Amino acid sequence: MRRRSLILAAVPAGLVTLAGCGDDESDSSKASESTSPSASASAPASAAPPPKIVDGPLPAVTAGVKFGEKPTLPKGSGEPSKQLAVKTLVAGSGTTVAEGDYVQAGYLGQIWDSGKVFDNSYDRKTSLVIQLAPGRIIDGWRYALAGKKVGSRVEFSVPPTWGYGAQGQAQAGIKGTDTLVFVVDVQGTFNAKSSAKGTDVAQDDVDLPKVGTNTDGKAPSIEVPKGDAPKKLVANYVIEGDGPKVAATDSVLVQYKGVLWDTGKEFDSTYGRKELTSFSLQQVVKGWSQGMTGKKVGSRIVIVIPPELGYGAQPPAGSGIKKDSTMVFTVDILAKL
Numbered sequence: 001m002r003r004r005s006l007i008l009a010a011v012p013a014g015l016v017t018l019a020g021c022g023d024d025e026s027d028s029s030k031a032s033e034s035t036s037p038s039a040s041a042s043a044p045a046s047a048a049p050p051p052k053i054v055d056g057p058l059p060a061v062t063a064g065v066k067f068g069e070k071p072t073l074p075k076g077s078g079e080p081s082k083q084l085a086v087k088t089l090v091a092g093s094g095t096t097v098a099e100g101d102y103v104q105a106g107y108l109g110q111i112w113d114s115g116k117v118f119d120n121s122y123d124r125k126t127s128l129v130i131q132l133a134p135g136r137i138i139d140g141w142r143y144a145l146a147g148k149k150v151g152s153r154v155e156f157s158v159p160p161t162w163g164y165g166a167q168g169q170a171q172a173g174i175k176g177t178d179t180l181v182f183v184v185d186v187q188g189t190f191n192a193k194s195s196a197k198g199t200d201v202a203q204d205d206v207d208l209p210k211v212g213t214n215t216d217g218k219a220p221s222i223e224v225p226k227g228d229a230p231k232k233l234v235a236n237y238v239i240e241g242d243g244p245k246v247a248a249t250d251s252v253l254v255q256y257k258g259v260l261w262d263t264g265k266e267f268d269s270t271y272g273r274k275e276l277t278s279f280s281l282q283q284v285v286k287g288w289s290q291g292m293t294g295k296k297v298g299s300r301i302v303i304v305i306p307p308e309l310g311y312g313a314q315p316p317a318g319s320g321i322k323k324d325s326t327m328v329f330t331v332d333i334l335a336k337l
Contacts, residue, residue: 037109037119037138037182048161051084051143058085058155059115059181065089067153070122071108071183075115076157080179085157086144089183092151097132097189099146102253102276104129104188104335112157112179118172127187129253129335138163145186152186188335190253192274193217196300196332198241203302209261211238211302211330219257219271220300220330222264229261229326234304235291241298244336248293251280251337261304261326267319278337285310287327297336303329 057080063072067090097103104127108120121128132142140158148154158180160166168176195215203210207227212220220238246252253276257269270277281289287305295301307313307324315321 037107037141048139051140051159051162053143054081054083054085055087056085057081058087058157061089061155061183067092067151067185068106070120073110073115073155073181073183075110076112076179076181080112080157080159082159084140084143084159084162087155088148088152089155090151090153090185092149092153092186094150094186095189097145097148097150097186098191099142100131100133100191102129102131102190102278102335103145103186104190105145106185106187107182109180109182111174112181116173118169118174118180129190129337140180141182141184144182145184148186150186150189153183154186155181155183157181190276190334192255192270192276194255194276194332194334196239196241196334197298198239198296198300201237201240203236203238208234208236209302209304209328211300213239213300215239219269222257222259222302222328222330224259224261224264224328229306230304231306233287233290233306233309234302235295236302237295237299238302238330239300241296241333243297243299243333246281246292246295246297246333246336248281248289251278252292252297252333253278253335253337255332255334256329258327258329260321261328262322265320267321267327276334288329292331292333295333297333300330300332303331305329 057078059073059076061071061073064070106121106127108117108122110117130137132145139162144154144156160176163180164174166176168174168178195217200213207225210223214220255270255276257266257271259266281292287303287309291303305327307326310327311321313323315323315325
């Protein structure tokens with residue numbers, strides 16, 4: 001059994017409670033539209049063997065041909081492939097996407113036979129961030145995007161076997177016999193080695209913890225001073241990114257490590273589990289929600305959480321956190337979901 005993420009464990013009355021584990025996708029981390037290929041209820045883990053990757057057929061993009069533009073393409077001509085047809089329309093030069101990574105992407109999806117667009121992120125002006133893992137996204141995405149590089153535009157067709165299966169997706173108007181066509185712009189990829197990217201910020205207050213600024217994917221150090229812990233919440237930049245600001249209603253993808261103020265002992269870490277964590281800021285302890293609100297994506301922050309904004313007198317059983325403990329976290333905000 002994998003260790004639970006303590007920030008997402010059940011917490012005392014009066015604080016936010018989340019029933020799931022840190023490696024489970026929160027409701028708000030799913031795509032906002034049920035038609036999205038990432039909706040968990042519509043993306044069951046398939047027992048089908050991996051498809052063959054073939055070149056076509058695929059309809060040609062007739063407008064919006066550049067990376068990042070909303071594409072337009074006709075309905076499919078003739079019979080679609082029974083396998084996974086994949087074509088790289090724009091070859092990127094960034095990091096290579098691997099199975100299990102989180103991918104940030106713009107996308108459009110339509111039905112082969114009718115050309116009906118059932119979902120696209122371009123009109124929403126919001127990218128999808130989703131893990132390429134069984135049960136998190138339809139299998140066609142996993143197989144089509146693994147091995148592609150950031151900056152690539154990829155077109156692919158997905159037959160039901162590696163899509164929504166024989167049950168289809170009624171809410172999106174997708175029948176169990178429909179082959180789907182996607183155009184995906186791969187904007188970024190994140191995994192357990194990802195770190196913040198930005199400008200180092202001076203850590204001049206000797207009464208506050210000092211956090212390492214390494215960006216090699218390894219856990220940064222946290223040096224806790226010997227004095228008394230602050231009575232109020234502290235949330236400061238260590239590395240300031242240049243992404244959009246996080247809102248209190250957002251979900252985020254993060255790397256983090258937590259230690260106790262009194263002892264400096266580590267009690268939780270995504271680095272130790274070698275996996276990222278995603279969650280809604282409405283589902284974590286108040287210190288996390290308040291501390292991260294307004295901070296920029298791409299940043300590393302240090303959060304010092306007093307007991308009343310953390311676990312108070314009822315810390316999670318077996319966590320190693322004593323009652324009324326002040327917690328210190330270093331958090332890399334990798335993406336908004």
